[in-house]
Amino acid sequence: MKIGVFVCHCGTNIEGTVDTAAVAAASREFPGVVFATDTMYACSEPGQDGIIEAIKEHKLDGVVVASCTPRMHEPTFRRTLERAGLNRYLFEMANIREHVSWIGKDREANTNKSADLVRMAAAKLLKNRPLFSKQFPVNKSVMVVGGGVAGIQAALDCANGGLKVVLVEKDTTIGGKMAKLDKTFPTVDCSSCVLGPLMVDVAQHPNINLHAYSEIEEVNGYVGNFEIKVKKKASYVDWDACTGCGLCVEKCPSRKATDFFNEKLATTKAINIPFPQAIPKKAKIDPDFCMKIQKDKCGVCAKVCPSEAIDFTQKDEFITENVGAVVAATGFDLFDWTVYGQYGGGKYPDVITSLQYERMLSASGPSEGHIKRPSDGKEPKNVVFIQCVGSRDKSVGRPYCSGFCCMYTAKQTILTKDHIPDSQSHVFYMDIRSPGKLYDEFTRRAMEEYGANYIRGRVSMIYPKGDNLVVRGADTLMGAQVEIDADLVVLAVGAEASVGATDLAKKLRISYDAYGFFMEGHPKLKPVETNTAGVYLAGACQGPKDIPASVAQGSAAASKVLGLFSQDMLASDPQVSVVDIKRCIGCGKCIQTCPFGAIKEIDFRGMKKADVIETICQGCGICTSTCPQGAVQLQHFTDNQILAEVNAICRF
Amino acid sequence: MQNLEDLKEQVRKALPELDVVIGWTGGYDPLHATPHFIRRDEDIDKLQVNALCVHNLATYLPSMRGKKVGIIVKGCDSRSVVELLQEKLIDREDVTIFGFGCTGVVDQTKIRRIVGDVGNIDSCEVSGSEVKVSASGTEHKLAMSDVLSEKCATCRYPNAVLSDHFAGAEITSTATFEDGYKDVVEFEEKPEEEKFGFWLKEMDRCIRCYACRNACPMCVCRDHCVAQSRDPHWLSQEAHVRDKWMFQVIHAYHLAGRCTECGECQRACPVDIPILLFKKKMNKEIKEVFDYEAGINPDATPPLMTFKAEEDKITERKW
Numbered sequence: 008m009k010i011g012v013f014v015c016h017c018g019t020n021i022e023g024t025v026d027t028a029a030v031a032a033a034s035r036e037f038p039g040v041v042f043a044t045d046t047m048y049a050c051s052e053p054g055q056d057g058i059i060e061a062i063k064e065h066k067l068d069g070v071v072v073a074s075c076t077p078r079m080h081e082p083t084f085r086r087t088l089e090r091a092g093l094n095r096y097l098f099e100m101a102n103i104r105e106h107v108s109w110i111g112k113d114r115e116a117n118t119n120k121s122a123d124l125v126r127m128a129a130a131k132l133l134k135n136r137p138l139f140s141k142q143f144p145v146n147k148s149v150m151v152v153g154g155g156v157a158g159i160q161a162a163l164d165c166a167n168g169g170l171k172v173v174l175v176e177k178d179t180t181i182g183g184k185m186a187k188l189d190k191t192f193p194t195v196d197c198s199s200c201v202l203g204p205l206m207v208d209v210a211q212h213p214n215i216n217l218h219a220y221s222e223i224e225e226v227n228g229y230v231g232n233f234e235i236k237v238k239k240k241a242s243y244v245d246w247d248a249c250t251g252c253g254l255c256v257e258k259c260p261s262r263k264a265t266d267f268f269n270e271k272l273a274t275t276k277a278i279n280i281p282f283p284q285a286i287p288k289k290a291k292i293d294p295d296f297c298m299k300i301q302k303d304k305c306g307v308c309a310k311v312c313p314s315e316a317i318d319f320t321q322k323d324e325f326i327t328e329n330v331g332a333v334v335a336a337t338g339f340d341l342f343d344w345t346v347y348g349q350y351g352g353g354k355y356p357d358v359i360t361s362l363q364y365e366r367m368l369s370a371s372g373p374s375e376g377h378i379k380r381p382s383d384g385k386e387p388k389n390v391v392f393i394q395c396v397g398s399r400d401k402s403v404g405r406p407y408c409s410g411f412c413c414m415y416t417a418k419q420t421i422l423t424k425d426h427i428p429d430s431q432s433h434v435f436y437m438d439i440r441s442p443g444k445l446y447d448e449f450t451r452r453a454m455e456e457y458g459a460n461y462i463r464g465r466v467s468m469i470y471p472k473g474d475n476l477v478v479r480g481a482d483t484l485m486g487a488q489v490e491i492d493a494d495l496v497v498l499a500v501g502a503e504a505s506v507g508a509t510d511l512a513k514k515l516r517i518s519y520d521a522y523g524f525f526m527e528g529h530p531k532l533k534p535v536e537t538n539t540a541g542v543y544l545a546g547a548c549q550g551p552k553d554i555p556a557s558v559a560q561g562s563a564a565a566s567k568v569l570g571l572f573s574q575d576m577l578a579s580d581p582q583v584s585v586v587d588i589k590r591c592i593g594c595g596k597c598i599q600t601c602p603f604g605a606i607k608e609i610d611f612r613g614m615k616k617a618d619v620i621e622t623i624c625q626g627c628g629i630c631t632s633t634c635p636q637g638a639v640q641l642q643h644f645t646d647n648q649i650l651a652e653v654n655a656i657c658r659f
Numbered sequence: 660m661q662n663l664e665d666l667k668e669q670v671r672k673a674l675p676e677l678d679v680v681i682g683w684t685g686g687y688d689p690l691h692a693t694p695h696f697i698r699r700d701e702d703i704d705k706l707q708v709n710a711l712c713v714h715n716l717a718t719y720l721p722s723m724r725g726k727k728v729g730i731i732v733k734g735c736d737s738r739s740v741v742e743l744l745q746e747k748l749i750d751r752e753d754v755t756i757f758g759f760g761c762t763g764v765v766d767q768t769k770i771r772r773i774v775g776d777v778g779n780i781d782s783c784e785v786s787g788s789e790v791k792v793s794a795s796g797t798e799h800k801l802a803m804s805d806v807l808s809e810k811c812a813t814c815r816y817p818n819a820v821l822s823d824h825f826a827g828a829e830i831t832s833t834a835t836f837e838d839g840y841k842d843v844v845e846f847e848e849k850p851e852e853e854k855f856g857f858w859l860k861e862m863d864r865c866i867r868c869y870a871c872r873n874a875c876p877m878c879v880c881r882d883h884c885v886a887q888s889r890d891p892h893w894l895s896q897e898a899h900v901r902d903k904w905m906f907q908v909i910h911a912y913h914l915a916g917r918c919t920e921c922g923e924c925q926r927a928c929p930v931d932i933p934i935l936l937f938k939k940k941m942n943k944e945i946k947e948v949f950d951y952e953a954g955i956n957p958d959a960t961p962p963l964m965t966f967k968a969e970e971d972k973i974t975e976r977k978w
Binding site: 513590592594595596599600601602629633635636637638640645646647650 | 746747748879880881883884885888890891892893913960963964965966968
């Protein structure tokens with residue numbers, strides 16, 4: 008093999024601390040290298056043309072580029088090789104930027120390390136073989152997991168683009184957190200008025216198949232051909248028959264069921280429909296509170312139902328959906344704030360969460376839009392808001408900013424004044440974060456027009472005094488301690504990954520961060536892609552996001568899906584495992600350890616052997632490290648290729 | 660062994676249904692036993708079971724797959740059989756296991772060190788507490804405790820953990836897991852340079868005969884062993900300590916969570932390299948991380964033969 012080495016300056020990014028010309032000179036001594044040069048920007052058009060010219064002039068059949076991380080530009084250079092007529096896998100990249108120039112200042116040491124990395128790359132390249140992709144067909148339908156505003160937007164955009172969409176929602180209605188909000192910032196328009204029409208569109212769209220009260224059970228397959236098992240949870244109501252008339256809810260005598268939609272501010276009936284605009288508007292029985300299911304008494308709902316939809320014996324049902332792509336839009340949940348003993352840890356009824364306050368403000372909430380203290384139902388006059396509860400707090404393991412709390416707290420102070428004109432709001436804040444269009448103006452309005460009293464500092468304790476609460480905190484701008492008598496305390500509770508998000512991530516084989524938020528493909532350039540082909544992200548499941556950002560990401564994910572499906576055939580990645588049938592002793596250890604079920608047992612002339620299903624294999628390499636005799640080899644990362652690298656670096 | 664006649668009777672009854680029963684018999688001199696393949700009734704009379712029966716006969720099982728095989732096992736050997744069953748390398752219905760309570764076997768290296776020349780053994784008598792050896796006309800009375808194999812001194816499984824027939828009474832053991840790994844703990848505590856120097860010196864003696872591999876019941880790759888393969892080319896053929904050592908490290912890694920510590924590798928080593936220590940180290944780690952011991956439960960899945968995105972005791976996300 009004739010190898011050409013191109014050492015990139017990356018402007019001064021690399022050249023600043025690495026003598027690239029010396030690296031090129033050293034490279035000329037490495038086995039197989041016939042040509043080496045340094046180049047200003049290898050990825051630029053003149054840089055790529057230089058590589059092509061060198062390939063032709065020196066009859067190169069392998070190329071090493073020493074530059075940045077392969078995550079960004081490996082595809083770029085592989086295309087360059089193809090334009091020059093070489094196989095794209097006869098290419099290796101030595102990362103001398105992230106791994107060398109950016110992390111060390113010693114020019115001599117950096118130059119030596121860069122030369123070593125090039126030596127490794129060249130040694131591996133000598134063992135590389137041309138690899139070729141195969142084509143496979145695409146199932147042009149998409150599953151959206153989660154029916155909050157991001158999922159709704161993604162589903163509608165995909166459906167409008169002509170794709171068949173399966174929307175899976177774990178609750179009985181879509182709408183997500185946005186459906187619980189009263190008004191939205193910074194326009195203070197009614198949340199359900201803007202979301203409602205979108206929800207109706209979902210219900211009526213001929214391309215959308217909605218599975219509400221369902222969860223993902225199992226994910227098999229790969230990009231273009233996923234096979235997903237969905238659990239339709241038992242609602243004890245035949246939804247095909249249910250018309251959502253609500254007669255059953257009206258007559259149900261069991262009134263103590265937990266009202267999750269109203270954030271447990273009130274109780275609801277054992278059979279219920281969460282809110283009037285629910286989509287689908289179908290009733291569900293909470294079996295823990297249903298007297299028929301618990302004690303085999305009652306059964307009133309079944310008697311009054313005009314369409315005989317009640318079915319007390321209903322069981323969970325499993326269905327399988329075949330789709331080509333998945334959009335995860337599972338949103339967020341609120342941090343469990345009761346870990347804060349200083350805020351009462353949950354023992355004071357008049358300390359509530361911001362989302363409970365939203366339900367209180369909402370006309371469809373349990374108090375029909377009247378602000379009433381949970382303890383005695385009185386209207387509060389002094390309302391204290393505490394920000395950053397479970398945000399920006401390392402002591403509770405939540406060092407990140409939830410992003411939207413500053414804005415909704417400002418909104419809630421405005422709404423408080425609207426509802427109770429003689430009320431006074433006090434806000435304990437750390438910093439005000441309002442970097443959006445019209446956002447900062449909005450917080451100023453809360454302070455200046457609506458008279459919200461903003462106090463920069465943290466609250467040290469809340470304690471009861473008579474019927475009221477005293478909030479004691481620091482005013483760090485005044486350098487003084489403050490105590491405020493509060494009728495009601497509202498905690499701006501931070502966002503965390505939704506319950507079960509990590510389980511879903513494992514099923515979808517996508518990564519998640521230390522807090523359970525899903526990892527995007529690249530923090531800047533691949534914000535809605537994941538590192539698993541065909542799986543995309545939308546909304547707060549990737550990190551806390553407000554409504555405009557969630558909607559934008561929903562649309563972005565949909566555009567990625569539509570882009571993927573603009574092709575009829577996809578090319579498979581040839582970097583998959585292959586079994587050397589001569590070496591395989593058929594012990595099946597690889598079958599047991601493969602996380603993707605990509606290896607099957609076959610019968611070869613009466614002997615058991617392992618065989619890789621190419622389209623399912625993700626190229627993780629676990630089988631190759633499991634196989635004791637090295638019979639399974641990952642293409643492009645074979646033992647011999649890796650050993651060549653090790654031997655190049657460990658010379659003695 | 661006290662109940663040898665019971666065992667013989669059990670073998671005699673089972674033999675018509677079996678292709679072969681593997682046991683031990685007298686070897687090339689009175690001090691050594693040798694594996695014995697019983698195919699006919701008259702072979703049964705030659706069966707010998709005593710402290711000289713060191714060999715782990717489970718090593719033969721994978722290569723005899725498809726035949727109906729009976730096997731006589733010590734407690735430690737039975738763990739190898741169980742591990743082979745766990746890995747589906749042998750079939751339960753084809754294997755008939757004859758167990759007995761084992762009181763331990765000798766370490767021939769220890770005997771050789773005391774007796775000196777073992778090339779001319781006249782006689783050998785083994786009792787519960789003593790080994791009487793007559794070599795080149797000289798009589799040696801060796802206390803069993805002085806010549807007992809290390810693994811037997813801390814044995815926790817003297818009885819077959821899985822058997823179809825069991826001869827005699829079970830033996831009780833009071834040894835704990837920690838007892839068996841004192842040598843590993845002691846070695847771990849040594850300074851790095853001393854440990855490195857120790858292995859450099861020990862491994863330098865290796866003659867790359869691969870007797871350790873061939874004696875190992877869990878080494879099932881046989882002709883496909885990476886030791887001699889060019890593709891993948893893990894080891895060079897150079898006579899250098901790094902390649903010798905590398906092979907032992909590969910061997911230990913391949914046995915992590917699978918090794919039942921029968922000690923055959925170390926026993927088979929002609930130059931007495933303490934290679935069992937590598938495997939014990941791995942097993943100690945496996946116990947700590949996965950709370951697992953190989954070859955105890957035929958239905959258990961060895962931890963390194965599974966894939967879990969998150970392990971209970973490996974906290975990748977909390978450094």
